[in-house]
Amino acid sequence: GPEETNTYLLKRGERQLSVTIKSRPLGLERVFMISGLPFLMGLAYVLIGILVFLMKPHRRVSWVFYLLTTLFGLFLVFFAGAGKPVPGWLGSVNIFTYSFLPAVFFHLAFSFPDERAFVQKFPHILLIPYVISGLMAFILFSKTNNILDEPKFLIVLLALYLSAGVF
Numbered sequence: 001g002p003e004e005t006n007t008y009l010l011k012r013g014e015r016q017l018s019v020t021i022k023s024r025p026l027g028l029e030r031v032f033m034i035s036g037l038p039f040l041m042g043l044a045y046v047l048i049g050i051l052v053f054l055m056k057p058h059r060r061v062s063w064v065f066y067l068l069t070t071l072f073g074l075f076l077v078f079f080a081g082a083g084k085p086v087p088g089w090l091g092s093v094n095i096f097t098y099s100f101l102p103a104v105f106f107h108l109a110f111s112f113p114d115e116r117a118f119v120q121k122f123p124h125i126l127l128i129p130y131v132i133s134g135l136m137a138f139i140l141f142s143k144t145n146n147i148l149d150e151p152k153f154l155i156v157l158l159a160l161y162l163s164a165g166v167f
Helices: 028-055 060-079 089-111 117-121 123-143 152-166
Strands: 005-012 015-022
Touching: 028 060, 060 089, 089 123, 089 152, 117 123, 123 152
Parallel strands: none
Antiparallel strands: 005 015
């Protein structure tokens, strides 16, 4: 914890060295140096989404774009994090963002600038990416509530799904 003293015993061959280190919080300046620019970019994306939505709130694609920019903004906020998020519930927001961002990319690709013919013929097809995202979120939440603690194969699977959505 912050301000705790930790003692470590280092062994090299037959030599031993005891080192005492006092932990301290990172501090706002250090955290901003690590994740400040992505945080500001994330906020900018959310604001862009709000502006576009307010220009044409009656169009369904404006809602999808707003959802995309909000989730992408949150993705950027957490992307260059300075470690495990505090408070812990922010880890759940991070998992939700990583899980559902690909679905929104697919949705926007199928809807912008105009809905694709297959979406007009089969509108429920837009639910498929969200179902996949929901399953991914369920699996991720069943393991832990922090993306940093997830098994590597799940992170790779999630990255592939996100890549497919972006592509």
